Each structure stands twice: as C-alpha cells, then as structure tokens.
Amino acid sequence: MFKRNLNDLLSFVTVAREGTFTRAAAQLGFTQSALSQAISGLEARLKIRLLTRTTRSVALTAAGERLLNAIGNRFDEIEAELDELSALRDKPTGTVRITCGDHIQRTLLLPKLTSLLFEYPDIKLEFDINYGFRDIVADRFDAGVRLGDTIDKDMIAMPIGPPLRMAVVASPAYFRVHPKPRKPNDLLGHNCINMRMQSGGGLYVWDFQRKDKQVNVRVEGQLVFNTSPNVVDAALAGLGVAWLPEEEFAPHIENGSLVRVLEEWCPAFPGYYLYYPSRRQPSPAFSLVLEALRVPR
Numbered sequence: 001m002f003k004r005n006l007n008d009l010l011s012f013v014t015v016a017r018e019g020t021f022t023r024a025a026a027q028l029g030f031t032q033s034a035l036s037q038a039i040s041g042l043e044a045r046l047k048i049r050l051l052t053r054t055t056r057s058v059a060l061t062a063a064g065e066r067l068l069n070a071i072g073n074r075f076d077e078i079e080a081e082l083d084e085l086s087a088l089r090d091k092p093t094g095t096v097r098i099t100c101g102d103h104i105q106r107t108l109l110l111p112k113l114t115s116l117l118f119e120y121p122d123i124k125l126e127f128d129i130n131y132g133f134r135d136i137v138a139d140r141f142d143a144g145v146r147l148g149d150t151i152d153k154d155m156i157a158m159p160i161g162p163p164l165r166m167a168v169v170a171s172p173a174y175f176r177v178h179p180k181p182r183k184p185n186d187l188l189g190h191n192c193i194n195m196r197m198q199s200g201g202g203l204y205v206w207d208f209q210r211k212d213k214q215v216n217v218r219v220e221g222q223l224v225f226n227t228s229p230n231v232v233d234a235a236l237a238g239l240g241v242a243w244l245p246e247e248e249f250a251p252h253i254e255n256g257s258l259v260r261v262l263e264e265w266c267p268a269f270p271g272y273y274l275y276y277p278s279r280r281q282p283s284p285a286f287s288l289v290l291e292a293l294r295v296p297r
Helices: 006-018 021-028 032-046 062-090 102-119 172-177 184-189 228-236 246-254 284-293
Strands: 051-053 058-060 094-100 123-129 143-147 155-159 166-170 193-195 206-210 213-217 223-225 242-245 259-261 272-277
Touching: 006 021, 006 032, 006 051, 006 058, 006 062, 021 032, 058 062, 094 102, 094 284, 102 123, 102 143, 102 228, 102 246, 102 284, 123 284, 166 206, 166 246, 184 206, 184 213, 193 228, 193 242, 223 228, 228 242, 228 246, 242 246, 246 259, 272 284
Parallel strands: 094 123, 094 143, 193 223
Antiparallel strands: 051 058, 143 272, 155 272, 166 242, 166 259, 206 213
16 A cells, blocks of 8 residues: 655645645645646546646535545644644643752752743652662662762753852750860761761761862761751750751751851852752653752843
8 A cells, every 4th residue: 555645645635625726835835837737646546636726716526525535634733733743842841850868858859840831730749859879760760869069971961059068056055065176077976966877877988178178077966867857956955966968957056046156167069959860851840849949040
C-alpha cells in the first residue's frame, strides 16, 4: 500500500473549501502553480479527477465530494488536537519533585514558589525532606538542593540564595555556667550538639577558618540529631553549643535567645544551589520552577 502525501491531501481540502486556487494558495503559503501541481499529482496517483477547474473557480467532482467528506473533518480534528497541545504548553501541568532540607524548604523554596502555585493550579510540588546525598536520577527527582561545593560536576547547578556563613551559638543560660569559647579548639571542653550525616553515618566535623588558618574540630556532647530544627531546639533549651548555617539561628540571635561566638572564624561560603541532570530536557512546569527560584542579577 503506497503512502499518500498528506500535504497534497491538505492542499485538496483547502482548495475544495475555499473554492479557488487563489485563496487556497494564499492560506497555505504556496504559489498557485505549486498548488495546482500538487492537486494534479494527487489526481494522477489516485487515477481519478477530484476537481473540475474553470477560469474563475473550481468545483468538486463526485469523487472529490466523497474524499472531502471522508477526510476534511480529520484535518479539523488534528488541528484541534494541536491547539490542545499548545494550550498545555501555555498552561503547564504536572508534578515537580524536589529533595532538600527542611529549613531551606520552609524559608526559601516554598515562599518563592507560593505565587507560582496560585497562578498555575495544575502544577504540583512534592518535597522530599532529606539531608543525605540522594541520587536524583535513580530516585526520579526533578531536582535537589545542596550547598554549592557538594554538587556533582555532571549536574546543572543554579544558585537560589545568597552566600552563607556558619554560626556557633548557645543560650545565655548555657554561657552563664560555661565560659564562652575564644578559639575553635576551646569547643573540645564544651557540651556540643552534634549532627549525624545521613549519607555516610558519621558526625559532622566543625570547620573554621580565619584568614589563611583552617581548623577542623571533632566536638563531643550528649546530643546527636540528624535534622537541624532539633539542633536549634536543643540549643534554645540550653543543652549545649550548636553549629549550623547562621540563617537557621538568625531570629533567635536577633531576639537574644541565642548568643553567637567565634564569629570571626566563620567566613562566607557559596550558599544553596538547585541542581538537576544536564541531559534532561526541562518540562514547562519545571522551567517555571527554575525561573521562580532564580536569583535576580
């Protein structure tokens, strides 16, 4: 069975509906001679005349009338379906899955994406709160959020927040009993609140830097958590010294509930980045998420 030329069939339907080659050629963007040749070629392949041509107009033969009735509405259905696809492009839908920490989800991601959810009700967001190094490809996430220096090189990484600084804090009640540390190694004599890494299982090493001097301290204490809100709560309760990005302590430092120490040992470093596979074509919904999270220049 030989393949019909769909362009020639569309040309026939257009000529039949417009009634002249002039208007049909203008609608299709063809020259009249090219359009006439296409119709003649179609008639030659079908071995039957479809149109009766006059100097001013064309008329359908019985075969042409039958063919128009059979296929004309099919082209209408195709055009309608293409319009529907365009509508999907203009009105993005679908679920965007992001793995991240709970603090960044509450303080940055959701606030920035709230207006997007109102504007596009067919877009859904799923947040996976996780502090480990998830394989976003294997686990079928659209993106993840990490600090800039921990992202694999084969990922596309986009900054979504300002540079960060770490902060060492404790409650006023704690420091009434224990002397404030003046240098990082003084922390070895304090009850420190630790965080356990979900990826490797070890405890975080507290890193400090002052000018060209770097100091890594493996602190000890009574408490170990694997999520940062618990660390904050324990510090507020006076249970020890805590070490996290300063933004997690910021409101408590401002109102005096926590006291910051060793600030000169905590320089700025690259902040949070949204990362996603470089080989994946972003969906319209994910493209909108990227634009909403992009840091203005």
